[in-house]
Amino acid sequence: MNGNSRILIVDDSETSLNILERILKSCGYENIQKASGAWEGIELLDDAETQKEKLPDLILMDIVMPQMNGIEAVQRLKTHPVYEHIPIIMISVKNDTQTLSDAFEAGAADFILKPVSKPVLKARVDAIIKLKLETDKRKQQEEELKNLNRRLEELNQVKNRFLGTAAHDLRGPLASIRGFAEMLTDELNGALSEDQAEMLSMIHETSHGMLSLVNDLLDYAVIESGRLSLLKQEGDLKKIIDRRLNVNEPTAAKKNIRIRRELEDVGIASVDKNRIDQVLDNLLGNAVKFSPQNTEVTVKLYKDRTGIALTVADQGVGISEEDIPKLFGEYCTVSSKPTDGEKSTGLGLFIIKSIVYAHHGSFSVKSKKGEGTEITVRLPAETNL
Numbered sequence: 138m139n140g141n142s143r144i145l146i147v148d149d150s151e152t153s154l155n156i157l158e159r160i161l162k163s164c165g166y167e168n169i170q171k172a173s174g175a176w177e178g179i180e181l182l183d184d185a186e187t188q189k190e191k192l193p194d195l196i197l198m199d200i201v202m203p204q205m206n207g208i209e210a211v212q213r214l215k216t217h218p219v220y221e222h223i224p225i226i227m228i229s230v231k232n233d234t235q236t237l238s239d240a241f242e243a244g245a246a247d248f249i250l251k252p253v254s255k256p257v258l259k260a261r262v263d264a265i266i267k268l269k270l271e272t273d274k275r276k277q278q279e280e281e282l283k284n285l286n287r288r289l290e291e292l293n294q295v296k297n298r299f300l301g302t303a304a305h306d307l308r309g310p311l312a313s314i315r316g317f318a319e320m321l322t323d324e325l326n327g328a329l330s331e332d333q334a335e336m337l338s339m340i341h342e343t344s345h346g347m348l349s350l351v352n353d354l355l356d357y358a359v360i361e362s363g364r365l366s367l368l369k370q371e372g373d374l375k376k377i378i379d380r381r382l383n384v385n386e387p388t389a390a391k392k393n394i395r396i397r398r399e400l401e402d403v404g405i406a407s408v409d410k411n412r413i414d415q416v417l418d419n420l421l422g423n424a425v426k427f428s429p430q431n432t433e434v435t436v437k438l439y440k441d442r443t444g445i446a447l448t449v450a451d452q453g454v455g456i457s458e459e460d461i462p463k464l465f466g467e468y469c470t471v472s473s474k475p476t477d478g479e480k481s482t483g484l485g486l487f488i489i490k491s492i493v494y495a496h497h498g499s500f501s502v503k504s505k506k507g508e509g510t511e512i513t514v515r516l517p518a519e520t521n522l
Contacts, residue, residue, distance in 0.1 A: 142266050143168045143191060147178035147210070148199035148228070157197060157228075157253065164259045175202055175210035182220055193223055194269050195262060198245075200229035200236065208243045215244035222272075224265050228253065293361065301358035307351050315344040353484040356415075360491045367409040367495050374406040374413075374445065378438050381414050385421045392430045396421070400438040403445050406516070412492045419485040420449040420512055427510070428453035444498075444518040450511035456504040464502060465490040489514075 144166055146157050154171045161169055170193065172178035178196070185192055196214075200207035207227055214220040224246040229236065232250050240248055247261050318341035322334070329337065359365050382396055389396050417436075424434045432452040439446055456464065465486045493500060497517050504510035 141168070142166060142195070142270070143170070143193045144195045144197065144262070145170045145172065145178060145181065145193040146197045147172045147175060147202075147207070148197075149174050149202040150199070153199065153228075153251070157258075160253065160255050160258055161262070163255070164262070166262070175205035175207065178210065179213065182214075186219055192219070194266055194273075196223055196225045197262075198225050198227055200227055200231060200240065208239050211240070211243040211245055224269055226261060226265065297358045297361045300354050301362075303354075308348065308355070311344050311348040311351060315341055315348060318344060353488060356488045357484050360488065365491055365495055367412060369407045369409050371405050371407055372410055374403050374408065375400050375438060377408075377410055377413060378417060378436070378447065381417045382421075382436060385418065385425075389421070389425045389434065392425060392428070394425055394428055394430065395433045397433055397435045399435060401440065403438060403440050406445065408496060408516070409492075412495075416489045416492055416514060417447070417449075419489045420447075420514070423485065424449050424451035424453065424510070427451065443515055445516040446513055447516075448511060448513040450509065452509045455506045455508050456502070456510055457506050461502050461504060465500065 144161060146154055146161075146169065148154050148157070148171075151173065154173065158169050158171060170181060172181055175198075178198075182192065184190075198207040198210060202210075205213075207229070211225050211227070214223065214225065221244075225244065226247045226249055227240040227245045228249050228251060229240075230251045232248075237248055246265055249257060249261060318337050322329075322337050322341065356365075378400055379398070382398060386396055421434065421436070428434065428451045434452075435448075435450045437446070437448040437450075439448075490500060493514055493516075497519075499515045501513045501515070502510070503513075
């Protein structure tokens, strides 16, 4: 450690300079510079900075010097954006309270009384050099971490742009495939064999699933890039929820799952209707996905002291206690499995969490393995107009 450390000695006495140099070299410090005054010391630092050379790890500064004393020199160095980080030990024959106070107030790291004792000088220099090297190492690691985080952020933005572009380019063709499958099913109804009807149904269902995946990826890219915005409009929240339940009922009916409605009139609210539809679709979709046939999903809308609450409760497989904290994370996968082998991206709950937070809302989850799950979305009181 000592051999690589640079020390600058600043003293107007040639004798003091030589004594300090000799002691330091006997302690293993070989890389030593000397300056016969404060101005010369500052010039040496300026030259090193200009030449992009390594600056000293420590400065030993005499206090009593002509033209500029040591305390004035320390004050000047500690206001310099590059030199302010170099530790300085003041050395002087003066050890009165005022001198000590002025030295430390100027920014000195330590103080040694002349004549200098080798054990004292070695102990003080070793300690400060060690601290300086540890501090430099930590700063280097912090800078490397900043650069790494910056690079990761750049890569994340590239990834989000790719996801957004790819998902956007896929959405149109998938919507067309689904639309043509619906059109063929409607127009050729009765003219199709059982196998043909089944194949068209598979095309429709597969394209619908892929379109949902693509939409999730688009939403994820928007959220990750910080571009999620709300188009709030005034609307009757009970009617918004009621209409969306009508849309979701046919999907639930395929598993003979009944959607029970307990919707109170909560008044007019300022929300992004499309995003609220998305929240309900996802909560209901998960409730149906993880519920066995011939069960019930209950949807409640009500007001309490905190604002408006929307609850979706199922009688499904439930969620283990250890899975609940990661439920709304990105690409969430839990130990519970869909009852009919349904697929998902694992992004749905992450997306609706972001939508609810954008409405300044919150979530709560109650679940027990084998006994169903209840998820409540709360919107603040100010949502009501």
